Amino acid sequence: MAVVEMRRPRPAPARMRPGDVMRVGAVGLRTRPLRVFLSALGIAIGIAAMVGVVGLSSSSGAELDRQLSALGTNLLTVSAGSTITGEAAQMPKGAEAMIERIGPVESASSIAKITEAKVYRSEHIPQAQTGGLNTYAARLDLLDTVGATLHSGTWLNAATERYPAAVIGSSTAQRLGIGAAGPDTQVVVGGIRFTVVGVLKPVALAAELDSGVLVGWPVAEERLGFDGHPTTLYTRSEEAKLESVRQVLAGTANPEAPNEVDISRPSDALAAKQATSQAFTGLLLGVGAVALLVGGVGVANTMVISVLERRAEIGLRRSLGATRGQIRTQFLVESLLLSALGGAGGTLLGTGVTMGYALYSGWPSVVPAWATVGGLTATLLIGAVAGLYPAVRASRLSPTEALSTP
Incomplete structure (x- = not known):
């Protein structure tokens, strides 16, 4: 009589709630504050440059329109x-x-x-x-x-x-x-x-x-x-x-x-001057985009190093039942949080510079909503792209390989 071996079904991995994902993703940021600050600073400089350039250009344009309205066209x-x-x-x-x-x-x-x-x-x-x-x-x-x-x-x-x-x-x-x-x-x-x-x-x-x-x-x-x-x-x-x-x-x-x-x-000449200013603004926005790209490279570098330093942690989590998707999500969220910190700081810095300079020059202070929303969106996209490769790399580590690494 043949004996049939009964295997228990493998339990499904526990699902992580959004709050758990955020807490796990923030662990790497809390344990390395200086590195996080420097990486977020690169993003903040790029966003501040973009918001400041758009804000100052819009403020000067508003001042020009105000002058034209006062002087007559x-x-x-x-x-x-x-x-x-x-x-x-x-x-x-x-x-x-x-x-x-x-x-x-x-x-x-x-x-x-x-x-x-x-x-x-x-x-x-x-x-x-x-x-x-x-x-x-x-x-x-x-x-x-x-x-x-x-x-x-x-x-x-x-x-x-x-x-x-x-x-x-x-x-x-x-x-x-x-x-x-x-x-x-x-x-x-x-x-x-x-x-x-x-x-x-x-x-x-x-x-x-x-x-x-x-x-x-x-x-x-x-x-x-x-x-x-x-x-x-x-x-x-x-x-x-x-x-x-x-x-x-x-x-x-x-x-x-x-x-x-x-x-x-004469008002046509002033309008042409404004158009020239807008062209110069486009050039400065390009400089801000380059700074933003450099900040994204810094985020990617931080995340790759973080994966290499935390191989033992990754192996331990995998051995305790964490799936590749959960590991990937952890590091991707960490990258997004790092970029969001830089984006928020850069937006506040750019807005502050715009308001301060406009107040000093006697201009109306104008910071378009699309500039701040676009800046934050850009940082999240850069964070997602910069953290994608490190997150995938971390998820592909097997428990034995990660735990055997000194």
Whole structure:
């Protein structure tokens, strides 16, 4: 009679609950705090760079939009272009008056560049050291038309425009070492001493005024050899009819040669500047991505070393019934926790830097939600990829092989 041997079925391995998985995965982090800190720091630097770059770019863009909203986007600039032969064109003396007759035009003002009138701090400065400063004859209503404001002093008026009085731009003041306007502050314009009665703040929509010295129209004609022809006109028009005005400006300013007139919109230049800033932001984001990649390599290196150092632990767990899947999950969770620590720290650091710099610069503080969410998601993906190979390697160790390792 044959004896049938009855084998007991092998019990199924116990399932680990999510809380157990998290506790087991955190064991390696608690036992090696310094290594964990350095590895998480690599991830944090990459995430902080990405969040900071996006945040600062968004904050500067918000500040630019705020400035445009405050200054208005209905300013058009009319300037003398070039003739067919390539020579500098000249606008008629009555160009400003003709533009003011256009119905939707709310205001118009002009300046004229006086090429021969060089600017110096004193008569003792060599003539070759002009500093790139320009002299402009300016109308009295220029300040309101271009939205400029004064840093100190006063603007030209009906009295001072006939005498050697000047208002200087912000860059001019810095180059000449002038902190504020005053009766004893003078500059030399075209060999004549002019008293500085005002200093402008930076003019966002007419940047050429920042490096200029503005004098009255009459005194420029009487003492600086100015011929009376404007070189640049500024117009404010109804926002809804801005494009219609733009189409007729050239023909109105110079009816005989409209092709010798250039029309521009300063806000378009600012928008182009913003686009350039965004392109630079893309470059910096690439640098942040490289830093993030380096941090991922650090996580992978930490996890591989962790597997090698903990072979005995792996063997013991396997001999006690832990499955390959549980070992793999343990090390994968450990890698994800390490990356999450770096990602959270980097997000806080990048947000803090953005808010601090925006507050220092007087900008609105803007950190897009997609930047923080995307940064954290990127760290988890990097953690998963970086920890996948060490986790698989750990799960393939047999109990005997792991326990026999010294």
